[in-house]
Amino acid sequence: MSGKVVVNRCMSLDGFIAGPGHSMDWGNGRALADFVAPDDVAQVAAATGAVLVGRRTWEVGARMKAEEPDSGDYPFSGPVFLLTRRPLVPPDPNVTILAGDIGEAVATALDAAGGKNLEVLGADVAGQCVQRGLVDEILVYVLPVLLGDGVRFSAPGLARTDLEPISSTRSGDSTILRFRVREQSRRPG
């Protein structure tokens, strides 16, 4: 039995998934973990069997960890796949590099999730996955801030995509919105 492919992202109320310069500071130094109830993050992590992440999101995460080693870790310890054409220097033994077609990458990572969900992180990768009909659900943490500018939720050129709301839950100071992607037509890798 296969898990779902879930695009997972946080967003300001005005539709930015990061600030200018890909900053993940959501106001006064607060990170996502400062807005969301820990139990909800743990629940999402528990349903996740593997993570597929884009290069820029990976680097933002690595930078945050370097700057603030004590910031709340995402409570997930399964396989992580990084979609990139450039090798990691130095290599990270906990990460599998995938460089090929995104459909193949999703198929590989979903297989590794062992029946749990595959979580897709990163604006570019997520946008490509939505466009290719590879995504089952979108989970958005709406944060209580207007950023005014930054990295848009939708990469330029994303075609209109109809969604179906699944749920809306307040979690700490954020709101977790879940949607099913309509007319899902997952293509084989």
Place this chain on the structure above:
Amino acid sequence: MSGKVVVNRCMSLDGFIAGPGHSMDWGNGRALADFVAPDDVAQVAAATGAVLVGRRTWEVGARMKAEEPDSGDYPFSGPVFLLTRRPLVPPDPNVTILAGDIGEAVATALDAAGGKNLEVLGADVAGQCVQRGLVDEILVYVLPVLLGDGVRFSAPGLARTDLEPISSTRSGDSTILRFRVREQSRRPG
């Protein structure tokens, strides 16, 4: 007793308050009323004592009404103020034109609301009001669609604004999010 100044807008999940060309077609010809439960719209309208609207939003509304006269009217019949420097041709007897400073416009319209809320419609006007510290609450109807492109929720140059979540409610296929604007400092008109 004064009502609240409420910015009221609908938005795609990816942060657009209208499609390209200010289209208010949210997919397959559906308008806002096709997504939101009528009772919820009626409840918002009942709490509203006056409306302040920007010129472009006014024209989009007029165009929609001309194209689809039977489309669901907003169940509100109180005073409407249009912020514009160009006269309406022909004039509309149901609308008061305001051309001065936005702080004065909000004060005038709020006064006319007679203790109920003033609803602010239109990206430019709403952005200016937020920036000037004139807004008490933001009410967003999140629609279940990714548009990919269009008119952004935030006008370029909007400074970061911290919000405080009030509520999150599923309404039909949309989700109604309410926020309080933090550190509210309404200036006298």
